[in-house]
Amino acid sequence: MTMLSPSIDASISRIAPDFRALSITVKGTQVENADYAARMLKEACVSAQETDYPWAQAHIEAWGDAFRQFGAKPNRTPCSAAALRKRVLKDGAIPSIDPIVDIYNAISIRYAIPVGGENADAYRGRPTLTVADGTEVFDTVKNGEPATEHPDAGEVIWRDDIGVTCRRWNWRQGVRTRIDSQTRNMWFILESLPEMPLDYLHEAGQEMIKHLKVLMPEAVIEETVVCATDKP
Structure with a gap:
């Protein structure tokens, strides 16, 4: 497995010049401790309602x-x-889906941060955050059947060499790169804007890595910060 290294197109700096994200790549193993992940998700749901961060809504x-x-x-x-x-x-909670999905949903809920989780082995080329021209292919499901869409011209998308992996920045993930129970090699992106203090972005990343290590004790995990500009 090649550890994925995301690219942020220069066009993003015109939309969100202070965008910064934490990229986490995981060379994983068999998932253990599924009950732990469901428990972390439940705790995150409680924290969002009772002890929210003062900057979360902003x-x-x-x-x-x-x-x-x-x-x-x-x-x-x-x-x-x-x-x-x-x-x-x-609703007070969201249902458990899968141990890995539960963990990144828990981080998203607790820290009010969009978190994407992707099957790294399904990628072709680098994950790239860019602005769509409208011709890119996005694979999805409609009425229970596979379907193909195209993003709007000017829409912010994540993509690889094949097509769109997530529409409208982090709104809807495509089917091809989704994590499932058989996924072992993963890529996660924790996306923040300046209203979230940078220290908390790093805290969210460290908490996520801690949880992933519980689920996959032998996993090899790497993290890097990526930005829309050269500013940290």
Whole structure:
């Protein structure tokens, strides 16, 4: 497995010049301790309701502003963190899906941060955050059947050499690169704007790595910070 190294296109600096993210690559093993992941997810749901960070809501709102910069309507297609937290505040919890998915959802909920989790072996080329021209291919599901879409021209997307892996920055993930129970090699991206203090971005990353080590004690994990500009 080649550890994925994401690229941030220069066009992103015009939309969110202070965007920064933590990239985590995992060369994993068989997942253990599934009950642990479900417990961490439950605890994160409680924390978002009872002991939220003072900057959390401002960070969610900043993502809404960023989405508006490229023509998205965050009330209809919110960032992934906003969608998760809305469900938690409404229902009190979200259901367990899969140990790895539970962990990155827990980090997203606790820290009010969009977190993407991808099957690294399904990638072709580097993950790239860029602005779509509208011709790119996005594989999804409609009415239970495989379907193909194209992003809007000007939409912020994650993509690789084959096509779009996530539409509207972090709104909807494609099918091809999703993590499932057989995935062993993974790539995660924790995406933040300046309303989230940088120290907390690093804290979120360290907490996620700690949880992943519980699930996969022999995993090889690497992390790097990536930015829309050269500023840290």
